[in-house]
Amino acid sequence: MLVRFWGTRGSLPVALTAPSVRQKIVGALAAANGMRFDDADAIDRFVDELGFAAGATYGGATPCVELEVQGPSYIICDMGSGLRSFGLDSIRRNAEGHARAYNFFLSHLHWDHIMGFPFFTPAFDPEAQIRIHSAHPDAEQALRRQQEEISFPVPFDWLRADIAFVTMAEGQPIEVDGLVVEAKAQKHSHVSYGYRFTDRDGCITIYSTDSEHKPSDMEDEAAFIDFFRDADLVVCDTMYSLAESVSMKEDWGHSSNIVAIDLCHEAGAKRLALFHHEPTYEDEDIQRMHEESIRYEQLTRERSPLDVICAYDGLEVRI
Amino acid sequence: MDCTLEVGEDAVILKVIGRVDEATWNSFSEGLSGAVRNARDDGLTRLIVDLQQLAYMSSRGLRALTVAKREADEAGVNISLASPNDVMREILAISRYDKLFTVTDTAEAKR
Ligand SMILES: [Zn+2]
Numbered sequence: 001m002l003v004r005f006w007g008t009r010g011s012l013p014v015a016l017t018a019p020s021v022r023q024k025i026v027g028a029l030a031a032a033n034g035m036r037f038d039d040a041d042a043i044d045r046f047v048d049e050l051g052f053a054a055g056a057t058y059g060g061a062t063p064c065v066e067l068e069v070q071g072p073s074y075i076i077c078d079m080g081s082g083l084r085s086f087g088l089d090s091i092r093r094n095a096e097g098h099a100r101a102y103n104f105f106l107s108h109l110h111w112d113h114i115m116g117f118p119f120f121t122p123a124f125d126p127e128a129q130i131r132i133h134s135a136h137p138d139a140e141q142a143l144r145r146q147q148e149e150i151s152f153p154v155p156f157d158w159l160r161a162d163i164a165f166v167t168m169a170e171g172q173p174i175e176v177d178g179l180v181v182e183a184k185a186q187k188h189s190h191v192s193y194g195y196r197f198t199d200r201d202g203c204i205t206i207y208s209t210d211s212e213h214k215p216s217d218m219e220d221e222a223a224f225i226d227f228f229r230d231a232d233l234v235v236c237d238t239m240y241s242l243a244e245s246v247s248m249k250e251d252w253g254h255s256s257n258i259v260a261i262d263l264c265h266e267a268g269a270k271r272l273a274l275f276h277h278e279p280t281y282e283d284e285d286i287q288r289m290h291e292e293s294i295r296y297e298q299l300t301r302e303r304s305p306l307d308v309i310c311a312y313d314g315l316e317v318r319i
Numbered sequence: 320m321d322c323t324l325e326v327g328e329d330a331v332i333l334k335v336i337g338r339v340d341e342a343t344w345n346s347f348s349e350g351l352s353g354a355v356r357n358a359r360d361d362g363l364t365r366l367i368v369d370l371q372q373l374a375y376m377s378s379r380g381l382r383a384l385t386v387a388k389r390e391a392d393e394a395g396v397n398i399s400l401a402s403p404n405d406v407m408r409e410i411l412a413i414s415r416y417d418k419l420f421t422v423t424d425t426a427e428a429k430r
Pocket residue numbers: 010011110112113210276
């Protein structure tokens with residue numbers, strides 16, 4: 001299974017500003033002061049050594065994650081603003097022979113998770129088949145509403161693809177292209193759902209975003225540990241610090257890096273991808289959060305190690 | 320994990336020994352609630368959680384502290400954390416719990 005991140009930012013799309021790009025260039029030139037590079041590879045190695053925040057960016061598109069599995073269709077979690085780039089890339093792949101079949105799984109219907117759909121070019125392709133899976137019975141209403149004239153010039157009914165909605169139920173797994181998918185309700189405004197994907201080889205990826213784990217509900221976490229059990233990759237909402245999530249931002253519906261690490265440790269998961277990054281965070285803030293998460297994992301490890309990675313727009317993870 | 324309770328002249332001290340994790344957070348939580356009740360019943364306004372002999376606590380223990388802080392606020396009791404080891408200091412910083420609780424180097428109470 002290959003997991004490709006098209007959007008990793010929470011709540012609102014953000015973009016690098018001119019001063020932050022300039023700061024990266026100035027920082028890189030200062031670090032390279034007096035150095036000579038023999039070829040492009042040497043430059044590449046130098047950029048790697050600068051660190052991720054100094055030499056790259058986590059990106060600013062909102063949640064959209066693609067799972068490349070054995071089946072012929074595309075599997076996509078959420079329709080955040082990252083969906084626009086996925087849609088264009090899939091048109092390129094379709095031209096190379098990929099089936100024009102798209103299976104979406106929606107965590108919930110908040111704007112940051114559906115805002116990419118009006119810009120999803122394959123929806124205008126009469127040959128495309130689009131299946132939108134959601135455990136929310138009002139998913140169709142949410143997508144139609146954001147294309148009403150007051151919000152968007154192109155109504156939903158003008159879309160040419162064969163579009164259908166599939167309502168899932170918690171605890172009732174379905175099979176799509178040999179992929180078994182199970183939904184689990186999570187604490188969030190208007191409820192969100194996590195998804196557990198198991199492919200034919202037994203590879204397991206969990207997509208669990210916009211999910212709050214409250215101090216008063218710790219007894220309920222056994223169900224999440226079961227849901228994350230033995231996963232190869234857990235994509236987890238880690239928007240806030242633990243302190244924020246239990247004080248000022250309690251009931252805002254999000255989780256922290258350290259609760260995600262604890263749940264993954266307890267579930268025996270192999271890898272955790274930090275996800276749904278806070279939009280006010282600069283690249284340096286996200287990198288610091290990633291470094292602290294790796295450190296916390298080391299400090300509290302009781303059994304096998306958990307590989308803590310930090311999702312960014314464009315990241316590909318093979319499992 | 321073990322908890323022992325001492326009642327001083329102006330504060331209740333809860334000593335935590337071992338580590339607080341998935342397996343032990345429940346008894347840590349009960350120990351904290353008991354200590355808050357003890358302080359309230361004795362008319363004391365301070366509960367010092369002595370971490371000197373604590374190896375570390377995971378988010379389970381930290382969140383149990385938050386639940387206890389809510390009970391303590393209602394009872395008019397202030398909770399502070401004393402003598403964390405280096406590991407625990409790092410965990411308090413990473414979780415930003417050092418912004419929610421007063422952390423002191425020693426567990427000082429009048430005997
Ligand atoms: Zn969100």
